[in-house]
Amino acid sequence: MRGVQRYHLEIKPAPPVIAWALFSGLTSFIAMSILGMITKYGAAIKDHHLPFAIAPAGASAVLLYGVPSAPLSQPRNVLVGHMIAAVIGTFMNQLFIDSPESLRWLPGALAVGISIALMGLTNCYHPPAGATAYLAGFYSADYVRVGWWFALYPVLPVFLIMISVALILNNLARVYPVYWFTAVPMASIIPLAEQKTNVAQIPVQDEESLRSSVDACGASQVDDHIENEGDADSAWMAARIHELEHELYELRAKQHRDETARLQTPHSNVV
Structure with a gap:
């Protein structure tokens, strides 16, 4: 529970x-x-x-x-x-x-x-x-x-x-709930700099490859298994996709801020 x-x-x-x-x-x-x-x-x-x-x-x-x-x-x-x-x-x-x-x-x-x-x-x-x-x-x-x-x-x-x-x-x-509060890790818990998720690198062939790829991304707080859930894969993927959407949003926001800073300071070494 x-x-x-x-x-x-x-x-x-x-x-x-x-x-x-x-x-x-x-x-x-x-x-x-x-x-x-x-x-x-x-x-x-x-x-x-x-x-x-x-x-x-x-x-x-x-x-x-x-x-x-x-x-x-x-x-x-x-x-x-x-x-x-x-x-x-x-x-x-x-x-x-x-x-x-x-x-x-x-x-x-x-x-x-x-x-x-x-x-x-x-x-x-x-x-x-x-x-x-x-x-x-x-x-x-x-x-x-x-x-x-x-x-x-x-x-x-x-x-x-x-x-x-x-x-x-x-x-x-089956198992309920997938999560109580949110599927998204707080930025204070997992700093943005440590989030190296690449959505394109996440395979969807099977459960084992999916979980190993998530572990490689450093998302340690995502659930590992779901017991006797009729749509177990869908449940796990729903929580993970929800999390990835927010991570992608944060990464895009960071890129936008970096690009804005680079344009405002053209002679700096901002990457």
């Missing part, structure tokens, strides 16, 4: 597609059943007609239980994405609460747009969070019942339950 980047795990043969699909469907059913039972039998929820099993949870279930190795399915993306969306949606709703009927469409649209921008800035994209932002911004019944509490209830407990169920059930037959 600490993430595959933390452990040396043995890769096992991928299960048949039908087994993967049935297991994903079963885990999704269990997670949504838990939310449904809480909604049905929770005394305070039932007595006060409070929302709980909100629609975005169903969309998140596709990622959490269907493609748990995808970067968008990792715990940070799920929780932070939905919380950002809930807070922005609530703010937009309150900002336009006294607006004329002709502008009722605006807060929902702004909530989705701003939430996506903030998810991008914080590197925690999670597509179902767009629905969370729209629920709050577009005067939905779920939001109206709770108002400013929307982010703390029902969004926070719902997705903490979803992630907890994913941590327990996914690890019965």
